[in-house]
Amino acid sequence: MLTFPQVLVPAELVGSSDFRAETGDRIEVLLTTGSDHWTPAAGPDAAVPIPGSVDMLLTGVALPFDHLRPLGGWALAVDGIPIYVASSYPNPSPQPGRRVELRGTLEVADGYLVDEVQEALPAPATRSWLIRRILHFDPRSRKTQPDPVTSIRWTADPCSYLIDLTTPAAATKRPAQAR
Numbered sequence: 109m110l111t112f113p114q115v116l117v118p119a120e121l122v123g124s125s126d127f128r129a130e131t132g133d134r135i136e137v138l139l140t141t142g143s144d145h146w147t148p149a150a151g152p153d154a155a156v157p158i159p160g161s162v163d164m165l166l167t168g169v170a171l172p173f174d175h176l177r178p179l180g181g182w183a184l185a186v187d188g189i190p191i192y193v194a195s196s197y198p199n200p201s202p203q204p205g206r207r208v209e210l211r212g213t214l215e216v217a218d219g220y221l222v223d224e225v226q227e228a229l230p231a232p233a234t235r236s237w238l239i240r241r242i243l244h245f246d247p248r249s250r251k252t253q254p255d256p257v258t259s260i261r262w263t264a265d266p267c268s269y270l271i272d273l274t275t276p277a278a279a280t281k282r283p284a285q286a287r
Contacts, residue, residue, distance in 0.1 A: 110187050111274045112155055114162045114243070115139065116215040119266040125218050130259040131242050134276055138222045138233045140192040141166070141212030144199045149209035153187045158211065162270065166191065167209045170202040174228040179221075183229055184208065189275075190233055192217060192225045216271075237273040245270050 121127045129135055141164075154167045168186035175182070181194045182201035193210065195201065202208045217225070226233040243254035245268045260269045 109275050110155070110189065111240070111272065112139065112164070112214055112237075113157055113272045114214075114270040115273050116162060116213055116245075117260060117269040117271055118215060119268045121216060121218055122260060122262055122269065123266060126262070127216065128260055128262075129239055129242070129271070131239055133239050134236055135239060135273075136234045136236050138192060138217040138225055138235075139189070140194065140215050140217040140221060140225075141210070142194040143210040143212040144195050146193075146202055146208045146210040149207045151209075153185075155186050155214075162213050163211050164214055165209065165211055166214075168207070170204050170206045170208055172204040172230055173201070175201070179224040179228060183225065183233075184210070189235055190225075190229060190231070192221065192233070236276055238276040239271050240274050241272040243270040 117127060149167045151167055153169070154165070156165045158165060166184060166186055168184045168191070171183040171185050171190060173181075173183045181192060184191045184193055191214070193201075193212070222233060242257050242260060244257045245254040246265070254270055260271070
């Protein structure tokens with residue numbers, strides 16, 4: 109089982125895209141990160157949390173990606189899970205098949221991005237995940253630790269969430285529904 113801790117669900121995804129979920133739900137999402145710097149890697153595929161940060165050190169293989177699309181960026185597979193990597197021009201993306209490592213904050217991608225990435229990848233962009241934990245994350249707060257909650261919901265105050273995702277086993281709870 110692969111786990112990605114503290115994946116960011118940005119406030120705009122909760123507010124304008126109506127993203128809702130509860131602990132124990134299965135969700136189908138694309139993960140994304142932003143990074144202009146990657147380095148060659150020799151180690152196995154990995155997603156390692158960086159202490160004191162929501163960033164992860166991701167090691168995987170660059171995927172074939174249609175760079176002629178206006179989206180730009182590239183894709184990385186970590187244990188077969190595609191992750192879209194947004195990067196700035198003119199930073200070059202790695203050649204497909206190259207093993208690389210990068211640091212970035214994993215986020216749940218918005219629907220428009222999912223559609224664009226799916227057009228640029230030769231394989232399915234989204235994967236099914238089981239939500240193990242949800243943390244309410246208010247970047248304006250002076251708290252050093254986010255608060256555990258049982259669901260992601262819209263509130264009048266813009267806030268983000270951090271979710272722990274695990275590849276689901278054969279027997280899991282209900283799929284998330286539009287709420």
